[in-house]
Amino acid sequence: MSTVRAWLLAALLVVAGCGKSGSGGASASGGSGAAPSENGNLYGTGDPDAVNAVYAELTQRWVQTPDGWVSEFPQHVYIATGQRADAASFYRQIKELKFDIQQNDLSDADKLNGYEYNGYVQFRGSPIRTYDDPNSMVSNQWTSWTQSDEGGAPSFKVYKQNGKWTCDGDCYLIEGTQPSQDTIAQLK
Numbered sequence: 193m194s195t196v197r198a199w200l201l202a203a204l205l206v207v208a209g210c211g212k213s214g215s216g217g218a219s220a221s222g223g224s225g226a227a228p229s230e231n232g233n234l235y236g237t238g239d240p241d242a243v244n245a246v247y248a249e250l251t252q253r254w255v256q257t258p259d260g261w262v263s264e265f266p267q268h269v270y271i272a273t274g275q276r277a278d279a280a281s282f283y284r285q286i287k288e289l290k291f292d293i294q295q296n297d298l299s300d301a302d303k304l305n306g307y308e309y310n311g312y313v314q315f316r317g318s319p320i321r322t323y324d325d326p327n328s329m330v331s332n333q334w335t336s337w338t339q340s341d342e343g344g345a346p347s348f349k350v351y352k353q354n355g356k357w358t359c360d361g362d363c364y365l366i367e368g369t370q371p372s373q374d375t376i377a378q379l380k
Contacts, residue, residue, distance in 0.1 A: 238293025245357035260287040263368030309352040317341025
């Protein structure tokens with residue numbers, strides 16, 4: 193990654209922090225900064241501040257590799273809480289993280305409740321595969337690539353309330369964690 197891209201990524205993470213609901217994401221400035229330009233295979237269209245917020249959320253959860261973006265997920269979770277049950281993980285890799293944001297109108301009640309922006313993030317279909325997925329018959333190797341829009345492309349909400357950007361929804365794209373570089377090196 194070039195020095196300029198690394199600096200831009202760091203600046204975006206600081207300026208446009210976006211946390212999953214209740215995660216205490218960083219507060220973004222209210223300015224109208226430009227949306228990130230195409231960076232490898234992560235790109236979004238829509239309101240520039242909302243795009244920056246989604247971009248920041250994704251880069252906190254996904255690591256770019258030569259084959260696409262990788263994120264780590266728990267193999268086993270407690271049914272009652274949805275929390276990780278043990279240290280076992282599986283990994284998802286998606287070729288591209290490209291999305292479009294559709295802004296929703298704010299009602300008078302939304303504005304009174306501190307909402308400044310409300311949008312819907314829709315991802316474009318892209319090849320995806322898994323490694324050690326507990327629901328797969330394949331272990332210790334990557335599955336074959338499949339198209340991520342089979343059954344509907346992933347989506348979630350992004351909103352700004354009281355100066356804080358939040359990405360929220362039941363979507364694997366904002367549920368994983370960044371795997372370490374050592375872990376990525378072992379995923380063959």
